[in-house]
Amino acid sequence: MSDASREILLSARDVRKTYRMGRVDVPVLKGASLEVEAGEWIAVLGASGSGKSTLLHLLGDLDQADPGGGEIRFAGRHVIQNSQRARNRYRNRSIGFVFQFYHLLPELNVLENTLLPALVGLSRLGYYAQRSELRSTARELLESFGLGHRLKHRPRELSGGERQRVAIARALMNKPTVLLADEPTGNLDEETGKGILDLLAEQHASGLTIVMVTHDPDIAARADRVVTLHDGRVVE
Ligand SMILES: Nc1ncnc2c1ncn2[C@@H]1O[C@H](COP(=O)(O)OP(=O)(O)O)[C@@H](O)[C@H]1O
Ligand SMILES: [Mg+2]
Secondary structure, X not given: OOOOOOOEEEEEEEEEEEEEEOOEEEEEEEEEEEEEEOOOEEEEEOOOOOOHHXXXXXXXXXXXXXXXXXXXXXXXXXXXXXXXXXXXXXXXXXXXXXXXXXXXXXXXXXXXXXXXXXXXXXXXXXXXXXXXXXXXXXXXXXXXXXXXXXXXXXHHHOOHHHHHHHHHHHHHOOOOOEEEEEOOOOOOOHHHHHHHHHHHHHHHHOOOEEEEEEOXXXXXXXXXXXXXXXXXXXXX
């Protein structure tokens, strides 16, 4: 496309990632490239073990590519060249991450789990100054996800679908620009999974950019665009 209005928000260019297993190098990404436009919902489809989670972790700066192994850019900036502070801010503010297995903290209730990114991103004083505002933001998010009656419940008291809704609320708490979703319905039955995809579709309709990885072509088909991860590279 040559459309000048096309804005690349997040990109991976020629990214390589090798895991070391004892004395053996296992190359997983072998020059993967991906461009995500602002406002787009893209699905990366790939078999189990193809490197989908690895790619998503690199996009979110939760892990790093091999030295010299390509670059991840967000809003034009080479993510790992930023200061540590800017990188923390990127992870905490610009990106929201949703995992297949929710990763909620079992000892915190639903409201507290949702508030966590706000707590992490602010000083203690900053948090207390904005506490009631943040709590109402979290409560409203949870209510809009049909969890208003669950605020004081612990994750183990919730169904899988409810847990993933909480995880999405947490990911959206700091109003990220991009949501990175790693097999967000992978642990759910089809009906519940559809509910989660509908929820992502609503967020997308209100402007959220989404990168979702999945092994399931039917789930990938919910996105605007599907690319495939194969043999360490992204193919259109
Ligand atoms: N931390 C790690 N150490 C060693 N090998 C890993 C690590 N993480 C992933 N791998 C390997 O890299 C490959 C890709 O993993 P992953 O990105 O999780 O694939 P996917 O999400 O597509 O199933 C797999 O063979 C996996 O075993
Ligand atoms: Mg995975």
